Amino acid sequence: MRALKIALVSGVIALAAGPALAQVPFCTDNRPTFSNRPSLGFSSVDPIQEKAQTDQMRLRRIGVEAISVDYWNGCIRAWVRQPGGGQAEEFYDPNSLRRVG
Template sequence: MSKKLMSVFALALLAATPATAAPFCTGGDWGSGGIRISGGIRIGTIDSDDRHEINLMRLRRIGVDATRAEEWNGCIRAFVRQPGGGEIMQFFDPNTLEQVY
């Protein structure tokens, strides 16, 4: 097999390989704005910075050593400190706070 043909075959094989899928979550219940209390009463509004801070506090409460959290692809994307130093990105379901892989 010639080198050119092998190169074309290798590129075709690489292009046919599926990419690693990004985590996807169904999303939390932030769409309506404000906090809902039974009976449909709404108090104030919550902007994206507030949601990020609330999600960060929720993750810290369950023991995730996150430095920041944001909404991404329906998930909570958190940057989590590692014991040996540095941070890694982890994804969590906004409803259950289970880690999404």
Template sequence: MLRRGLAVLTLSLLATLPAAALQCSGTGGGVTFSFGFNVGEFSEQERAEFDLMILKRMGVDATRVERWGDCLRAFVRKPGGGEEMQFFNPDTYERVY
């Protein structure tokens, strides 16, 4: 009985998930960065600053960036004022919709 209830609960939860969930990891076209050596580990703040710099160089008017699961979550200025969240692939810096 318990096993059957869990199965029904699991199936109902899976059915409610959005069909177009964000897929930020994986390969694709775009810019990738690869280095043959490690000098040390980046802190979370240093990584965010680096990601922000890359996005700005690509023309994205972001105010801040953070790693969010497998994605980069950027807060981007809208032309008419205000900000919106946009998501990017952390490997290619391509926008994810």
């Protein structure tokens, strides 16, 4: 009887979490990105931080006022300045820069 209760509770939790998980953006297009910067294999600059700065500049070129950029589920996660003040979290495909989510 206890196993049945656990199974029922687990099922209800899974069903309740389903719609929330559907709202999570995923960017699965993992084509390699091109870098025109030569590298000798050693650098004092963190490659992830350097990529984030490059992607922030790419977003700004298309009119997105990105304050900071990091990565989440394969997407570019940008904190974007809003016209009325404040910031909002927005997600972009790293290859097309199309907004997702």
